[in-house]
Amino acid sequence: MSYEVLARKWRPRTFEDLVGQSHVVRPLVNALDNQRLHHAFLFTGTRGVGKTTIARILAKSLNCEQGVSSHPCGECAACQEVDTGRFVDLIEVDAASRTKVDDTRELLDNVQYAPTRGRYKVYLIDEVHMLSGHSFNALLKTLEEPPPHVKFLLATTDPQKLPVTILSRCLQFSLKRLDIEQIRSQLEKVLQAEGIHFEMPALELLARGADGSMRDGLSLLDQAIAFGDGQVDEAPVREMLGTIDQGVIERLLSALGRNDAASIMAAVTDVAEHNGNYASVLDSLALSLHQVALIQAGVQLTELTNADTAMLTDYAESMSPELIQLLYQIAIHGKRDLSLAPDPRSGLEMTLLRMLAFRPANSIATEGGVDGGIDKVTAKPVAPAVPAVTSAQQGAMSEPAQAAMPVPQESKPEPAQAIPEATAPVISVPDEITWPPDSEAWAQWLDAWSIGGLLGQLLANAAPEATEEEGVFQLVLSEQSTHLYNKEREKELNTLLTEKVGRPITLAFRIGAAVTETPAQRQMRMNDEAQLAANAAIESDPNVKALQDTFDAQLKPGSIRPRTH
Known part of the structure; x- marks a missing residue:
């Protein structure tokens, strides 16, 4: 007996077997159970999400010998013939290969005849958007008022190409892309039923590679079983898909955290020797940064192993959210520009070096301080390119020009009154800080300290407030600005202001109305x-x-x- 591929063997046979399309299944089940059946259905969605599968289950439900029901028996001749593709009253048409109007007219000539065996004659037209304009016109009238024994089931991956007149005559159902967890869970179920050994990280890779398509996921699983000699292990699957080992990504994240360019270049060299898929490096790095950002936001990542969760949590605690967002943006922009680089490796290297160059100064807390891993370079003054011209020389040079070309005397209009300039306050911070400062002094301190990013926004929207506790710098934050505050930023600011003030302080925030105006209000x-x-x-x-x-x-x-x- 010939081998049946997993995508066909595990194709859903009932509505209950479908994965991730409950928003489509529910109205169809209700319509079947209540005998409120429309004459035309349109199923849209990307490849491999279940459009034709749902259409076939619906055709089976309509023609089951036990009666119209959302639970076809699956044992009668009609159900079995639909499952095997031999049911004479289910006419499947590939619109991509039958686009001409003559093909459509030939098809519609048989609409008037009653079903041969079943209760309904069902026309399943796949990739219906490929029909020509004349074919749509020929289909239009029949689609609007078909005989009572005819049902049209249309499927397409590109509904925007369908005429509005066709769309308005159909019940439309948009199928969703499946998420990674849904595909991974189904792959696990299939492997357990097939009795095949597998590793969970390998299924995660396959589910991610399926890109929202269950059919693609099962096809990749078939390929992985053959590649792994009957087993689905992580290392062979990575090799098959060309994905990067997670250890390389961990090394890159660690090097980015330490601002270690040498370790980054060493990791790139390892990629070049073992894999060479530089775009996959940026994909995997962006994915890990996304997971770190989720952990920082308090999201529980249940699909990760305990070791991966612990590793990502370490990065979430050692890197600021602003830095993670910046690295993520640089990674995805770097992948987009990879084809423009002289070669892929240099494009990857420049992207990683850009992550170091553009890192905010106060984004990482390390033992050596913010600049612990960076050698400071003091810029030397540059000598002027040309000698300075003295005022006497300027006068001597300007006099002949004035004599050679006298300026005609003209009546000039009265000069316009100068527009007042928005002058910046004088930036100064006293050696001895007295708390609380007034609103003007507080704004000047912030300008002198030059604290940027979200930390600077948090301080700019806070007003100093007096407190009886010694060494406590209390700030009042309005209800409208609470989105800027969290405990991590308070901790960062406490460390930063301690360095600015030059003595140990305790920073405290209070939510409420301030007596004085904030620097932002000022x-x-x-x-x-x-x-x-x-x-x-x-x-x-x-x-x-x-x-x-x-x-x-x-x-x-x-x-x-x-x-x-």
């Missing part, structure tokens, strides 16, 4: 005041008034901006 107020002053200066300018009186000119709303330096 900046908004100063911007508004500068804008009002600029508007007043322009409106009172005599030249502007002259233009308005003479030419009926009007000031364009929103076009006035205060000058800033």
Whole structure:
């Protein structure tokens, strides 16, 4: 007996066997049980998610000899013939190979005849979007008012190409891509039933490689069984799929955490010697960074092993969320630009080095401090490229030019009144910090400290508050700004401000209404005041008034901006 591939052997035979499409199964089951059956159904979705499978189960439910039901018996002649593809009243049409209008007309000529064996004559048209425009026109009238014994089941991966007139005559069901856990669980069920040894990480790789398609997942499983000589182990599956060993990704994450360029280059060399799939490195790295970000957000990753969870948790605690997000963006952009690099290896190396170069200064807490692994380079002043010109030389050079070309005397209009400039406050921090500072001093301190990112936003939206406890710097945060706060950021700020102040402090936050304005509110107020002053200066300018009186000119709303330096 010939071997039957897993994708066909484990194809669902009933609605209960379907995986991950409950939003489609439920209305179909209700329609069958209540005998409220539409004459045309359209199933859409990516490849391998169950479009034709659901259509065949529906055809079997309609023609089961036990009666129309959402639970066909599966034992009568009609059910067995539908399962084996031999049921005479189930007409399956591949629209991709029968696109001409003559093929469609030939098909529709037989619609008027009653079913040969079954209760309904069912037309299953796969990839229906491939039909020509004339074929759709020929199908239109029959699809709108078919004989009572006919049902149309249409399936397509590209519903946007269907005419609106076709869509409006069908009940539409959009099938979802299956998630990794659904595919992994089904692969595990199949292997247990087949009695084949497997390793769970291998199933995770296969499920991820299936890219949302159960059929692709089962096909990859067949390939993995053959590749592994009857077993599904992680190492052979990685080799088959060309994925990167997790140990390489761990080395890269560790090197990124330590800012260790030499270790990163060594890891890239190992990839070149053993695999050479540089795009897969960025894929796996982005996946691990995504998992770290989920752990930082408090999500439980149940599909990971205890060892993987512990490893990723270490990175989640040692790297800031801002750094993880930045590394993730660099990884996915680096993969996109990999084809533009002189060669794939240099593209990967530059992407990893970019992660080091663009790392925020306060993103990682290490024993050596923020800059523990970085050698500081002090820039030396550059000598001027040309000698400075003295004022006497400038005068001597300018006099002949003035004599050679006299400037005609013209009447100049009265100069416009200068628009007030939005001046920045003087940045200074006293040697001896007294808490709490007033709102102006607090804003100046933050400017002097130059704390960026989300930490800087958190401080800018907080106002100092007096407290009776010695060494406690208390800040008030409004309800609208609580999304900026978490315990990890408070801990980072406590360490950072201790270094800035030069003595041990305890930072504390309180949610409530502040008595003084925050630096963010102060900046908004100063911007508004500068804008009002600029508007007043322009409106009172005599030249502007002259233009308005003479030419009926009007000031364009929103076009006035205060000058800033």
